[in-house]
Structures are given as C-alpha cells and as structure tokens.
Amino acid sequence: PHFIYNTLSSIRTLIKLDPDRAYNLVYDFSKYLRANIDSIGQGGMIPFAQELEHIRNYCNIEKVRFGDKLALVYEIGPDGFEVPPLTVQPLVENAIKHGIRGKNGDGTVKVSTLEDEHSYMVEVLDDGAGFDPAAGVPKTSAGLENIRLRLQEIAGACLEINSIPGKGTRAIVRIPKQG
Numbered sequence: 001p002h003f004i005y006n007t008l009s010s011i012r013t014l015i016k017l018d019p020d021r022a023y024n025l026v027y028d029f030s031k032y033l034r035a036n037i038d039s040i041g042q043g044g045m046i047p048f049a050q051e052l053e054h055i056r057n058y059c060n061i062e063k064v065r066f067g068d069k070l071a072l073v074y075e076i077g078p079d080g081f082e083v084p085p086l087t088v089q090p091l092v093e094n095a096i097k098h099g100i101r102g103k104n105g106d107g108t109v110k111v112s113t114l115e116d117e118h119s120y121m122v123e124v125l126d127d128g129a130g131f132d133p134a135a136g137v138p139k140t141s142a143g144l145e146n147i148r149l150r151l152q153e154i155a156g157a158c159l160e161i162n163s164i165p166g167k168g169t170r171a172i173v174r175i176p177k178q179g
Contacts, residue, residue, distance in 0.1 A: 010064050025064055032057040036086070045082035045155060048113070048122070052076065055089045055111060062096050070100055073110040081120040081175060084154040087147050091124040091159075091171045094144070099128025099169055119157075119174045127168040133161075151175075 007029050014022035035054040039046075052074075059072050092109060100107035112123045144161070151157040156176050163169040 006065060007061050010061070014064070021064065025061060028057045028060040032061060039085035042085055043154065044084075046085045048079050048081050048083050048088075048120075051083050051085065051088050052079070052111075054086070055092050058089055058093065059096075059109075066096070066100070069106050070096065071106065071108040073108060075110065075112040077113045078115045078120060079113060081115075081177075082155075083122070083157075083173070083175060084150050087151055088122050088124065088173060090143055090147055091173070095124050095126035095128065095169065095171070099126035099130070102129030103127075115177075117177075119176050121175070122173040124171045125168065130163045130165045130167050130169055132165050133163055 007025070011022050011025050011029070014025060032054065035050075035057070056074075063070055063072065088111075092111060095109045100109065107126060107128050110123075110125045112125070114121045114123065144159070148159045151159055151173060158174050160172045160174070161169065
C-alpha cells in the first residue's frame with residue numbers, strides 16, 4: 001500500500017510540474033499494477049522478458065521518487081528462459097528499498113543475466129547499505145523466503161544472497177536449464 005500511495009503522490013505532484021512525465025508515470029504504474037494482478041494465482045512460468053518489463057516499469061516509478069540518487073544499470077545477456085512471475089522484481093524492490101534508501105548518498109542497482117552449462121542466472125546487485133550475513137537476512141526482507149520457496153517449487157531454482165555491511169548486496173537467482 002505504501003508504494004501505491006507514494007506513486008499516486010508522485011503522479012499528483014508531477015501533474016502540475018511536468019505533465020508529460022506524469023503521463024508516462026501513469027502508464028508505467030498501470031503496466032506495473034496489471035502485471036501484479038495478472039500474476040495472482042498464476043502458478044507457472046513466464047518469459048524472463050516479461051519479468052524484465054515488470055522490473056523496468058517498477059524502476060521507472062522509483063526513479064521519479066529517487067531522482068539522481070538512484071542509478072539503474074541493465075546488463076542483459078541471455079534472455080530466452082522463463083522464471084516464476086514476481087520473483088526477480090521483488091529482489092530489485094528490496095535492493096532499492098533496503099539497500100539504496102538505507103545508504104547515505106547516491107546508489108546503483110544493476111540487473112544482469114548470465115548463463116553457464118547448467119543454469120541461467122539473474123543477478124541483482126546494489127551498492128547500498130548491505131547487512132551482516134552472520135545475523136541472517138533482515139526481518140524487513142521477510143518476502144525473501146516466499147521468493148525462495150516459489151523458485152524451488154515452481155522452477156527447481158534457488159536464490160543466493162550475499163551482503164557486506166556498507167558495501168551492498170548481491171542476489172542471484174539460478175534457474176536450471178531443462179533437458
């Protein structure tokens with residue numbers, strides 16, 4: 001709900017200051033909401049390109065709120081694979097919400113895809129606040145266990161998270177290649 005309220009507040013402000021940006025933000029927001037609603041009850045896989053579009057819509061919205069404090073980098077290599085819906089976008093959301101917002105100064109979130117002989121990998125890397133892995137994943141990231149479970153149950157995939165306090169966090173989704 002806070003994200004929706006914040007987005008609507010940003011749109012309201014932009015309507016007076018920059019109507020063209022407000023127009024584009026409404027479009028990104030509607031696509032973001034549509035993807036969330038469409039994924040409700042969907043138990044299967046979607047093309048990574050569809051999840052990437054959802055990520056970009058989300059990031060476009062956050063970029064309006066964070067401005068120059070947030071840099072986004074996409075290094076998309078292989079993209080001809082599938083992921084469970086709403087498994088990578090929440091990782092990007094956590095990177096912005098807990099990593100960049102928790103950091104003094106500017107921050108960068110990078111989304112990359114790679115592959116090796118056995119799997120496709122999606123990496124979400126931020127140079128934000130980080131956390132102490134010895135203390136476990138912060139309680140504020142409770143959705144991560146849900147993501148892990150969905151990745152495992154739907155795709156036989158796994159989620160690895162590494163973090164260094166004050167340096168940032170790296171989340172990698174590994175999706176096994178079929179056959």
